[in-house]
Amino acid sequence: MVCESIIWLSWALLKYSALALVATAVYFTYKLFYVPLAFRRKYSQYKNVYVKPKFIPVLGELKPCLDDINNGRAFYDHLKKQQAKMGGKDIKVYVQGFEPRIIIASNKAVKEAAALIPSKIDRADIQDNYRLMIGGLKFSSGSFNNYASSKGIAERRKSYFKLLGVNTSSQHIPVILKNAVQNLEKMKQEEEVLITEKISYMTNKIFMTILFGADLEDFLVEKHDYETSDGTTAKYNLINFFGHLLTAYHVEGAHPMTMFFPILNKLNVVNPWKRNFKNLSRFRSIMKEMLHRSKDKNSVWHQISQLEKFSKDDIFNDLLLIIMGGGDTISRSFVSMLYFLKKYPSTLSKLKHELAQHGFVKGCDLDQMFTMENIQKLEYLSYVIKEVLRIDAPIWTTMNYYAFKDVEICDVPIPKGTLMLIDVIGTHYDESQWLDPYVFEPDRHDPNSDFAKKSKDLGIVPNVYSKRAFGHGLRGCPGQAFANLELKVLAAFFIPHFDYSVPEEWLNKEGIGFALGTDFNFKLKID
Numbered sequence: 001m002v003c004e005s006i007i008w009l010s011w012a013l014l015k016y017s018a019l020a021l022v023a024t025a026v027y028f029t030y031k032l033f034y035v036p037l038a039f040r041r042k043y044s045q046y047k048n049v050y051v052k053p054k055f056i057p058v059l060g061e062l063k064p065c066l067d068d069i070n071n072g073r074a075f076y077d078h079l080k081k082q083q084a085k086m087g088g089k090d091i092k093v094y095v096q097g098f099e100p101r102i103i104i105a106s107n108k109a110v111k112e113a114a115a116l117i118p119s120k121i122d123r124a125d126i127q128d129n130y131r132l133m134i135g136g137l138k139f140s141s142g143s144f145n146n147y148a149s150s151k152g153i154a155e156r157r158k159s160y161f162k163l164l165g166v167n168t169s170s171q172h173i174p175v176i177l178k179n180a181v182q183n184l185e186k187m188k189q190e191e192e193v194l195i196t197e198k199i200s201y202m203t204n205k206i207f208m209t210i211l212f213g214a215d216l217e218d219f220l221v222e223k224h225d226y227e228t229s230d231g232t233t234a235k236y237n238l239i240n241f242f243g244h245l246l247t248a249y250h251v252e253g254a255h256p257m258t259m260f261f262p263i264l265n266k267l268n269v270v271n272p273w274k275r276n277f278k279n280l281s282r283f284r285s286i287m288k289e290m291l292h293r294s295k296d297k298n299s300v301w302h303q304i305s306q307l308e309k310f311s312k313d314d315i316f317n318d319l320l321l322i323i324m325g326g327g328d329t330i331s332r333s334f335v336s337m338l339y340f341l342k343k344y345p346s347t348l349s350k351l352k353h354e355l356a357q358h359g360f361v362k363g364c365d366l367d368q369m370f371t372m373e374n375i376q377k378l379e380y381l382s383y384v385i386k387e388v389l390r391i392d393a394p395i396w397t398t399m400n401y402y403a404f405k406d407v408e409i410c411d412v413p414i415p416k417g418t419l420m421l422i423d424v425i426g427t428h429y430d431e432s433q434w435l436d437p438y439v440f441e442p443d444r445h446d447p448n449s450d451f452a453k454k455s456k457d458l459g460i461v462p463n464v465y466s467k468r469a470f471g472h473g474l475r476g477c478p479g480q481a482f483a484n485l486e487l488k489v490l491a492a493f494f495i496p497h498f499d500y501s502v503p504e505e506w507l508n509k510e511g512i513g514f515a516l517g518t519d520f521n522f523k524l525k526i527d
Ligand code: HEM
Pocket: 123, 144, 145, 146, 157, 164, 321, 322, 325, 326, 327, 329, 330, 333, 389, 393, 394, 395, 397, 398, 399, 400, 422, 468, 469, 470, 471, 472, 474, 475, 476, 477, 478, 479, 480, 482, 483
């Protein structure tokens, strides 16, 4: 009798395991083969839609990224040639893992898409969608970024950027400058500086101070336990904790297991999800404790809390989003600037000349020089920044958009529920919009320069949609004014105050880039 029950039980177990296995195989085949192939087939019938000739199952668009990395290039290098391959098509089909997407590519398509935001196209409402709530988005879970543009969400977004916008961001110049001075002093004490790390530390510290309080300096250097991927516990201060955690979430977001088993991503039951979640919970509670200590009435946290319009939790989540959105985008752009200026020495000389002409020289009176009025006079610097953001935008595409209704873009029907992205880097290398796009040439942004005139004579004239670094439309980057200001202050301070060298082999190599997700980190020697 016992024997019979065991046999029956084993048989049932075997049967249900086999059924579960078959069901899983059917599910994966459906999601990883049928859905993307059907998506490709559907869009292949439109002449203005680009569908890659070859279907790479599962890996899809990840494959060329891996090829780039394996060949020592930035993972998005292949995308620079994308526009040329597409032959002027408006839309591209993007197939990878479980979620096929549409890439909005041509200027015409971006213009049409931007006009549909937010009534028909908007941020995906992803707060409870574990398929889309991945990577860095988990870090700022609950922030306004994870919701479509309701009145309340739009108001939240607007409130922060009133304090970080064109008219108000000048109040933050002293904080930026103070951190730049401190950072330079520290860098001078080291023989060689790992530049990406150093600049990232500085921009994150600037942001923590502005957002949470200038009286938190001591708290920011206290060390906390951080669980590392090799199972040990590291001690990091809050800024390094943040940097490591965010990188861990970016890696988690790109992890194939996150793509294939999104439920594990939601449940956080195994590593790396479990470890990251534990670190994130610790980070959030330390940050909350820190907020209780801050008495700085000028901090964004304090000013927004005073409005009594939003819950403390919402403000907290939004500020985490803002540090995430603004810290490393700025640091990566600044490192890129240092790199391209060394690669193009005549541009560096021209920039130094402009800075000197306006009084930004070594030993100048910093408080007197660094006013909004003086900074705005630096025209060539603004062209240099524009060019950095063109040649090496810190984000290769916008964030996700979602069709809330059936729409048409450039006469291509896009049904409700489709996920979309707006291309950034492909457009920045489009030869029909940019003359010699592989050349770092700030003059292209100066309408009175010979280069811009030559370009115009050849019929190559970029328009507002040719520049995509900050996106377009109502959900485009709200931090653009702040980013430009911080980049200007950093450049106007650092360029006259230090001389540096970049390893020769880096300067001669093609495909180097510093966008988020890359790990180029050259050693800079300060002379
Ligand atoms: C060079 C610097 C920066 C670049 C290139 C950049 C680029 C972008 C891009 C491409 C997007 C996506 C837009 C879209 O999906 O259409 C975005 C979104 C965003 N950025 Fe930036 N950004 C930069 C700096 C900043 C700064 C300094 C802040 C904060 C002060 C910031 C805050 C945000 C936020 C909060 C969003 C999400 C907006 C929303 O969902 O409504 N960014 N950024």
